[in-house]
Amino acid sequence: xxxxxxxxxxxxxxxxxxxxxxxxxxxxxxxxxxxxxxxxxxxxxxxxxxxxxxxxxxxxxxxxxxxxxxxxxxxxxxxxxxxxxxxxxxxxxxxxxxxxxxxxxxxxxxxxxxxxxxxxxxxxxxxxxxxxxxxxxxxxxxxxxxxxxxxxxxxxxxxxxxxxxxxxxxxxxxxxxxxxxxxxxxxxxxxxxxxxxxxxxxxxxxxxxxxxxxxxxxxxxxxxxxxxxxxxxxx
Amino acid sequence: xxxxxxxxxxxxxxxxxxxxxxxxxxxxxxxxxxxxxxxxxxxxxxxxxxxxxxxxxxxxxxxxxxxxxxxxxxxxxxxxxxxxxxxxxxxxxxxxxxxxxxxxxxxxxxxxxxxxxxxxxxxxxxxxx
Numbered sequence: 389x390x391x392x393x394x395x396x397x398x399x400x401x402x403x404x405x406x407x408x409x410x411x412x413x414x415x416x417x418x419x420x421x422x423x424x425x426x427x428x429x430x431x432x433x434x435x436x437x438x439x440x441x442x443x444x445x446x447x448x449x450x451x452x453x454x455x456x457x458x459x460x461x462x463x464x465x466x467x468x469x470x471x472x473x474x475x476x477x478x479x480x481x482x483x484x485x486x487x488x489x490x491x492x493x494x495x496x497x498x499x500x501x502x503x504x505x506x507x508x509x510x511x512x513x514x515x516x517x518x519x520x521x522x523x524x525x526x527x528x529x530x531x532x533x534x535x536x537x538x539x540x541x542x543x544x545x546x547x548x549x550x551x552x553x554x555x556x557x558x559x560x561x562x563x564x565x566x567x568x569x570x571x572x573x574x575x576x577x578x579x580x581x582x583x584x585x586x587x588x589x590x591x592x593x594x595x596x597x598x599x600x601x602x603x604x605x606x607x608x609x610x611x612x613x614x615x616x617x618x619x620x621x622x623x
Numbered sequence: 624x625x626x627x628x629x630x631x632x633x634x635x636x637x638x639x640x641x642x643x644x645x646x647x648x649x650x651x652x653x654x655x656x657x658x659x660x661x662x663x664x665x666x667x668x669x670x671x672x673x674x675x676x677x678x679x680x681x682x683x684x685x686x687x688x689x690x691x692x693x694x695x696x697x698x699x700x701x702x703x704x705x706x707x708x709x710x711x712x713x714x715x716x717x718x719x720x721x722x723x724x725x726x727x728x729x730x731x732x733x734x735x736x737x738x739x740x741x742x743x744x745x746x747x748x749x750x751x752x
Contacts, residue, residue, distance in 0.1 A: 457634050457635040
């Protein structure tokens, strides 16, 4: 056991004008993740602390937050890996804060809906059963479909901080997931949205999204691939 | 809802973001240099006397040192720019951006030595005159 200092962002919309920092000193057990520490604080120290969590296994994407200045999932961040006994926990930046570590994810979802995140088809399937895809075409979607919508990428993006209309790495990765799907026929609908100054062309290849993604995906690669797709379409 | 929450700890820098901010800074420095360069060379319209007068100012030792700084600025901006072009157009370029940065900076470093050592020797020569 070792004593750690947790500096946690607190904001109660009914009491606070703005956000503040609250310090908690707790003994951390070996093997604890940041989420384990937050649970300990909520259950045994301060029940008013609010944050989102569900699966505890890096699948649901609920516990995305900024830990020691870097976005990640609290449930996947081992405390000992942080290499310090002072740990700062903040809500995902770029999004409005509802309470403590809980942010309003609607701006993220709005961008996702804008790129039409579903298979668009115009021709009937070749058989009356299903649209088949070759293993090679399926492999083209690797690294594009695994997103868990935690918001760590878009929230880490300096371009998104500066331009809230920017679609962001999350929505653009999802757009790539469908635009590079051999079964999809929604090129015009999607490209009309992403071929915009707030779309693929806004990215400055800063790579914060790649560093932040807890699923180790590469939204920047998806964005530059989309740019090439659009350029080829125009040539 | 709190639209603009205060930041407790600045977001962490890493190779990608440092490369980006340096690209911005060197870009601005090059714009400043270009304006200065145009201002200096426009003196050529004043004939040999006027041009030599301004050239004697910019050939002082301090400017010779600044020229080595200019070489660093140009090399960084050029080779990081090349890295960004490769990231944009090569297959899986974004996945290899850190390796690309290393390769580009190694080439820029060699070119800096090739150009910078003679420039520094010239600076010492002028200083000892």
